[in-house]
Amino acid sequence: MFAEVRPDGRQNPLYRLLHPVIVADVVEVRHAMAGRLRLSVRRPDSACVDAVVATLRRGGATLERASGGASPSLVIRYDPAVLDHEQLLAAPLPALPLPPPRLEAMADVRAPASAIWAALTDEDGPPWCPPAMLQIVPLAGTPQSWDIAVKVGPWTLPHAMVTTADDPPHLLELSITGKLNGMIRYEIAEDAPGGSRLTQRLWFAIDGSAAEVTMGEGIVHQFARRFADEQIRDITQRVEGDRKTL
Numbered sequence: 001m002f003a004e005v006r007p008d009g010r011q012n013p014l015y016r017l018l019h020p021v022i023v024a025d026v027v028e029v030r031h032a033m034a035g036r037l038r039l040s041v042r043r044p045d046s047a048c049v050d051a052v053v054a055t056l057r058r059g060g061a062t063l064e065r066a067s068g069g070a071s072p073s074l075v076i077r078y079d080p081a082v083l084d085h086e087q088l089l090a091a092p093l094p095a096l097p098l099p100p101p102r103l104e105a106m107a108d109v110r111a112p113a114s115a116i117w118a119a120l121t122d123e124d125g126p127p128w129c130p131p132a133m134l135q136i137v138p139l140a141g142t143p144q145s146w147d148i149a150v151k152v153g154p155w156t157l158p159h160a161m162v163t164t165a166d167d168p169p170h171l172l173e174l175s176i177t178g179k180l181n182g183m184i185r186y187e188i189a190e191d192a193p194g195g196s197r198l199t200q201r202l203w204f205a206i207d208g209s210a211a212e213v214t215m216g217e218g219i220v221h222q223f224a225r226r227f228a229d230e231q232i233r234d235i236t237q238r239v240e241g242d243r244k245t246l
Contacts, residue, residue: 014181014205015164017042018098023055024089030073034080036064037088041072045099049074052093059083059091101185101201102221105228107236113188113196117169119239120186136161148176180220181205200232 016025026048031038041049049072053063056076060083065075078088109116121144135149143163150157159178166172169188176182182204190196202224206216 012175012177012181012183013207014203015175015177015183017205018183018203019164020048020093020096022089023052023091023093025093027052027074027089029085029089032085035077037061037074037076037078037085039074039076041074043099044068044070044072047096048099051096055091055093056088059088061088098185098201099203101203103202103224103228104199105232106197106199107232108191109196109198109236109239110194111196111239112194113169113190115239116188116196116198116235117172119235120172121166121168148178150178150180176204179207181207182224198232198235200228202228 020026020043026043027039027041029037030040039052041052043049049066049068053066053074056074057063059078061076061078063074064077065073067073076088078085135151137147137149139145139147143166145160145162148159148161150159157179159176159180161174161176164173164175164183171188172186174184176184182202185201187199187201188196189199204220204224206220
């Protein structure tokens with residue numbers, strides 16, 4: 001049983017999308033009039049869409065029309081004499097599975113889960129090999145958190161990273177908030193005596209105008225792919241290297 005996700009990442013819009021609590025976390029109102037709403041569901045996975053529809057129906061709404069695709073659309077009706085649309089959007093959602101990650105990397109490590117966990121939860125943070133454009137500074141206090149400065153040309157973009165869930169020694173989740181919102185999730189499973197599989201999953205989204213998102217998406221995806229592969233390799237080498245010196 002994984003530990004309950006902490007609320008520390010709620011200021012991150014991507015975190016709210018991945019760990020929604022209410023309907024408003026995953027929908028955008030496209031058109032509103034008394035008794036009728038047109039909603040865009042920002043998570044296209046069927047588990048999320050089905051949960052939104054079921055929750056709205058329990059709240060007293062009826063589904064007039066639904067369409068699928070990358071951004072599913074719902075048209076709902078309700079009795080404005082009985083409730084308003086803000087009540088519907090504030091209705092609590094059930095716990096949802098995470099949608100597929102944007103990127104994934106994994107490695108089989110010749111070490112028990114406890115050794116990998118120790119590396120991931122070092123006070124300086126997981127073993128990083130950050131490029132020169134990143135500066136990572138650990139902060140005092142709990143849960144573990146860090147300041148991250150991303151240097152792009154003459155600009156420095158501040159970001160914050162915080163631990164939002166853990167279940168020693170099996171799961172660690174980090175939420176990143178800034179111009180780039182992201183979530184990194186590490187899962188560790190012992191698959192043989194003295195051996196474990198480390199899996200890293202990444203979700204990310206650019207915060208900005210449509211033009212900024214379009215321009216930055218390819219760059220961010222390329223950077224994230226390199227980051228995931230290099231970090232998994234670095235963690236594996238560090239953990240296996242430390243065990244050889246014991």
